[in-house]
Amino acid sequence: xxxxxxxxxxxxxxxxxxxxxxxxxxxxxxxxxxxxxxxxxxxxxxxxxxxxxxxxxxxxxxxxxxxxxxxxxxxxxxxxxxxxxxxxxxxxxxxxxxxxxxxxxxxxxxxxxxxxxxxxxxxxxxxxxxxxxxxxxxxxxxxxxxxxxxxxxxxxxxxxxxxxxxxxxxxxxxxxxxxxxxxxxxxxxxxxxxxxxxxxxxxxxxxx
Amino acid sequence: xxxxxxxxxxxxxxxxxxxxxxxxxxxxxxxxxxxxxxxxxxxxxxxxxxxxxxxxxxxxxxxxxxxxxxxxxxxxxxxxxxxxxxxxxxxxxxxxxxxxxxxxxxxxxxxxxxxxxxxxxxxxxxxxxxxxxxxxxxxxxxxxxxxxxxxxxxxxxxxxxxxxxxxxxxxxxxxxxxxxxxxxxxxxxxxxxxxxxxxxxxxxxxxxxxxxxxxxxxxxxxxxxxxxxxxxxxxxxxxxxxxxxxxxxxxxxxxxxxxxxxxxxxxxxxxxxxxxxxxxxxxxxxxxxxxxxxxxxxxxxxxxxxxxxxxxxxxxxxxxxxxxxxxxxxxxxxxxxxxxxxxxxxxxxxxxx
Numbered sequence: 001x002x003x004x005x006x007x008x009x010x011x012x013x014x015x016x017x018x019x020x021x022x023x024x025x026x027x028x029x030x031x032x033x034x035x036x037x038x039x040x041x042x043x044x045x046x047x048x049x050x051x052x053x054x055x056x057x058x059x060x061x062x063x064x065x066x067x068x069x070x071x072x073x074x075x076x077x078x079x080x081x082x083x084x085x086x087x088x089x090x091x092x093x094x095x096x097x098x099x100x101x102x103x104x105x106x107x108x109x110x111x112x113x114x115x116x117x118x119x120x121x122x123x124x125x126x127x128x129x130x131x132x133x134x135x136x137x138x139x140x141x142x143x144x145x146x147x148x149x150x151x152x153x154x155x156x157x158x159x160x161x162x163x164x165x166x167x168x169x170x171x172x173x174x175x176x177x178x179x180x181x182x183x184x185x186x187x188x189x190x191x192x193x194x195x196x197x198x199x200x201x202x203x204x205x206x207x208x
Numbered sequence: 209x210x211x212x213x214x215x216x217x218x219x220x221x222x223x224x225x226x227x228x229x230x231x232x233x234x235x236x237x238x239x240x241x242x243x244x245x246x247x248x249x250x251x252x253x254x255x256x257x258x259x260x261x262x263x264x265x266x267x268x269x270x271x272x273x274x275x276x277x278x279x280x281x282x283x284x285x286x287x288x289x290x291x292x293x294x295x296x297x298x299x300x301x302x303x304x305x306x307x308x309x310x311x312x313x314x315x316x317x318x319x320x321x322x323x324x325x326x327x328x329x330x331x332x333x334x335x336x337x338x339x340x341x342x343x344x345x346x347x348x349x350x351x352x353x354x355x356x357x358x359x360x361x362x363x364x365x366x367x368x369x370x371x372x373x374x375x376x377x378x379x380x381x382x383x384x385x386x387x388x389x390x391x392x393x394x395x396x397x398x399x400x401x402x403x404x405x406x407x408x409x410x411x412x413x414x415x416x417x418x419x420x421x422x423x424x425x426x427x428x429x430x431x432x433x434x435x436x437x438x439x440x441x442x443x444x445x446x447x448x449x450x451x452x453x454x455x456x457x458x459x460x461x462x463x464x465x466x467x468x469x470x471x472x473x474x475x476x477x478x479x480x481x482x483x484x485x486x487x488x489x490x491x492x493x494x495x496x497x498x499x500x501x502x503x504x505x506x507x508x509x510x511x512x513x514x515x516x517x518x519x520x521x522x523x524x525x526x527x528x529x530x531x532x533x534x535x536x537x538x539x540x541x542x543x544x545x546x547x548x549x550x551x552x553x554x555x556x557x558x559x560x561x
């Protein structure tokens with residue numbers, strides 16, 4: 001009974017990866033085609049489990065955040081920001097799911113990396129996963145937004161401390177920014193998404 | 209007249225030969241297409257087979273390894289716990305490998321491998337049961353109202369033994385700050401949460417607890433005072449618990465993360481519960497979403513025994529049965545329930561006060 005969901009999720013997961021491969025367009029082509037009014041932006045949201053990835057997306061959409069289950073597989077959420085449609089691929093962060101992450105790397109304009117700022121114990125884990133993620137060729141060229149989430153917790157680290165720990169200053173392969181936010185209060189989310197959209201748009205103009 | 213006829217005739221032969229030609233051309237085209245199709249299919253199949261063979265080979269290799277280990281251990285009546293751990297480890301690597309390559313495999317292979325994994329698992333369990341005398345929790349007697357009443361379980365007995373000498377230490381909070389409870393050995397602590405009005409501590413982390421009982425009381429009645437809502441605990445992290453009991457009165461209004469626990473009992477009510485790397489633990493829980501387990505073995509679940517009397521009026525989920533809808537990240541099958549967790553039988557549940 002408890003297992004109906006995982007199976008269904010697993011299947012959905014497979015189907016969706018296939019679909020994505022088939023209906024693919026090169027992201028630069030897409031940009032050119034939609035130059036006059038960029039309509040949709042594909043974003044993949046990753047991070048360790050319990051970081052608050054699903055909560056962030058739901059909060060941004062004004063949905064109920066009190067009964068979110070840990071993500072088995074993934075969710076696709078659509079956000080509207082200004083005139084842009086953001087398709088957010090919210091992928092589960094459990095250790096067993098991390099090997100599937102690479103199935104979602106293709107065709108993304110941006111990566112949102114979510115961090116639980118109060119989880120100091122697993123910050124090393126987080127650093128390693130981020131490092132391997134950024135070495136991925138398929139993600140080259142995607143904007144990287146790092147969210148220092150859970151700022152509402154009393155023991156959370158500031159974004160400066162986290163940036164230092166993750167050695168973000170030496171990161172030159174991606175256009176990146178770190179923002180502090182709280183998915184529970186909604187603080188900082190708007191600004192962060194704003195940066196993602198602006199960064200992608202400015203890149204498109206360069207391509208133009 | 210003649211010309212006309214001739215013309216007609218010509219036309220006829222022309223059209224018939226034309227249609228014939230067309231037909232042949234069509235047929236040729238079709239055949240070409242078919243051939244192309246066949247070629248493509250063959251290529252695809254070859255590709256797939258290659259991957260299949262690789263993955264299935266590695267999978268069967270590992271399963272064979274495990275089988276030999278188990279056979280060896282069967283011959284050796286005196287099997288060590290370490291060996292068993294080794295087997296468990298290799299089984300989990302096998303599962304991981306299988307999960308990773310499930311997309312590449314054919315349906316038939318998937319079923320075959322699942323079957324063999326199941327067999328190995330059950331075999332391993334048998335062996336384990338043989339060598340470890342009843343590692344499962346069992347509360348043979350119906351426990352009375354007192355939670356710490358002596359019961360035949362070794363774990364509870366141990367706690368009982370340790371509780372008596374340490375009882376005077378009930379208020380020992382020297383290693384305890386408002387947001388951390390760390391390094392506790394063989395103690396029973398009654399911890400009143402959120403009493404200090406000065407700072408807003410809304411998170412709590414509990415770590416390195418051995419042979420102890422922690423009781424954490426959250427102020428429930430003050431919930432309605434709007435000013436005090438900030439003092440709710442919204443995040444609870446629990447790590448490295450051995451042979452202990454952690455009881456939390458009141459709701460954690462956020463996520464609970466339990467990692468590395470052995471032979472312990474947890475009583476928690478919260479929005480979200482994640483359980484990682486736990487062995488032989490009991491969870492008496494209430495959640496607003498489904499609890500999940502990852503790399504856990506022999507964990508068991510029961511409902512939260514206390515009523516939360518700070519119900520928000522519109523809270524319809526107060527009495528849900530999410531506690532038994534456990535999602536196991538290491539078990540993605542629908543037809544066979546996960547062997548890693550089970551529900552505690554009604555008669556065997558501890559009666560908490």
